[in-house]
Amino acid sequence: MADMSTPPEKSPRSAESTPADEILDIVDENDEVVGQYPRGEAYARGLRHRCVFIQAKDAQGRIFVHRRTPTKLVFPSLYDMFVGGVVGAGESYDGAALREAEEELGVTGLPRPEPLFKFLYDNGAGQSWWSAVYEVRCDLPVHPQVEEVAWHAFLPEDEVERRLGEGQWEWVPDGLAAYERLKAFRSPDTP
Template sequence: MCGVDELVERVDDQDRVLGVVVSRRQAVQEGWLHRVAVTVCRDERGRVLVHRRSERVSRFPGLFEVEVGGAANVGESYEQAAARELAEELGIRALPRLLFTFLNRSGLSPHWLGVHEAVMSDAVAPDPDEVAWHGWLTQPELQSALLEWRFTPDSHEAFSRYLAFRTVTARNDQ
């Protein structure tokens, strides 16, 4: 949410909730671990949704992202936070599937990142306060964009881990 300081729960280095509620701003300033949920959105043809953040957002204005997401609010699971963020930012109702979590040290401060996937139609209605531009890119187009465009700090790591997860999962399914 643009310009609003959410309340988050602190977690430990094993991603266990500590029962301490703080503002996200304070968690970032102090380097306290908290949870963030993101979703990689794909369409039925396998293209990936990429967007450029609005100039009005407080974190990383104008940078591109491969995933859609934000902090998990107090009492929210990763999946609930991911679904809420999809509705807020893209205007879509979807139940993203949690693929994995990892301790992300890129970005403004360390946090646990829950990476989800959602397959959807290409009809999205982004909130202009959050998203300045969006497009569906093929894998080769996205690989080029990752080298040429300015992405948020965690986009590269989260997306490379997502691709590795999908590769391992596909191999295990054979």
């Protein structure tokens, strides 16, 4: 088992730190905190942590879709139908959802995202995180964070489905897992 002792204390976010320096809570299979590590080390060691996925829709019900920048630590240059990211050490899922949505969309004053469900993402190859899925309506003009978003558009859900099926865009695997669960969650046929 990996050593879960806490490394020397660092600020979760500081002006001179990089995303890899951000301190994350490391959690077990029950989403209980068992330690803390910088994000870069958590990724390198395959330590389970927490993430939020927020599906943002505009007033017409179109989904915010974007391509991640090539500098992202995980899944660079892939497409995603969620905004979101890691939950910082000591941060709540709800707090992280609002923070991440506002940061990535480049807005302030967004309504609090509505929590829908949580699931454990695990690709079997060392990438595992508890994933809280939210939705939010964004009627504000967006100005996506250039460090996070290389391209963006609000797309109708049928176009998102078409693009998923045609295979021309490579999508983030955890976002695909969240999207499939979200469709099942919303399906009236799901028990």
